[in-house]
Amino acid sequence: MNNRSWRGTILFAVILVVMGGTVGLKLYGLGEEGTSAQTFAHSTPSGAASGSDTSGSTARGDTAPAQPSAPSGATDAVTGAAVDTRYGAVQVKVTFSGSTITGVDVMQAPDRERRDIEINRRALPILTQEVLASQSANIDTVSGATYTSEGYRQSVQSAIDQR
């Protein structure tokens, strides 16, 4: 498969579930064998709602790492609780600089079946890349909480509108 052809269009379903002050990341695997490569991951609302329904041995508060209370610009890492998915446990470490993600490291990924290994070997690094890469992508418009003309004047949207 041509790596570049689908890399930019892949649709990720990212569920970062907060559990006891930790961040867990869920990736749901392929639904059917025939699913196109563009939809590696898909999620369900019920999956999100039951996100804390883990095997019971995972972090839930007492084993959670300290939460970052970083001033803007500081770098912090948050290790998520291991989250059970239909393909096995997934655990990630998310690194922040302020509130900007600067890194996503996969600490644990499913390896129960060969297909799981294949899915995650390909999908997880791409997810990491795409989250990070998105921050430097060209933008057409900006969504933000803008309520005043002064706030607008300082915004990137203002610069876009002057183009």
Added chain:
Amino acid sequence: MRFLETVMGIPMSIDVRSETDATGAARRAFRVLHDADLRFSTYRPDSEVSRINRAGGSLGTASAEIREVVTIGQAMANATGGAFRVRRPDGSWDLDGVVKGWAAAQAARELAGTGFTDFCLNAGGDVVVSGSPDGAEAWHVGIRSPDSPQRMLAVLAVTDAAIATSGAYERGAHIVDGRTEQAATGLRSATVVGADLTTADVLATAVFALGREGVGWALAHGARGVLAVDENDQLLGAGELSFAGVARAQ
């Protein structure tokens, strides 16, 4: 073609990609937004909402538009257990949490109804995108970092969608959690991606009012995806989030 007008005190923009002149359609779209401001603004003593509030809040002779917005707002108030609200404790109406998204969604329908397929409407950070720009696969919508108006938290690649963001970073702690009557806490920023802006806008405010529990909750109430930053600068996400990537530019 890009059009810019100040409505509700903030510049709003319409970006139409077409060979056809969109000036008339853009003018009508802005008219929709201005009309909503004239009818719903609590800052205008002559608005219909101000007249209703002076008369004690009764909707007896209220217009269909007022009733529609009230219905949307009250449905969300019920869905959030009162965290989202459109009525103050004194009984007066504050429909600002619904009106901007509702009006911008209507304005976008004005553009679509005129036959334009590729456009982006940005009403003070509430965004509707249709089609895609100039042969690209999708519109790239930056999500403002709560730390700085100059930085992006992430960039989403979307087509035929609405994106709304609520945050307390600009106007201070202004979104009240109706359950506690206190300023909402828990989140610094909440972005909702949905099929239409009316829903996305009220959901973004509702998620912000609910705090962290609102992130997963929103998926069951019409959100496609949610991206939020909590008070500890942790990123929270749920649903489908399609990130723009550098590979796309090739």
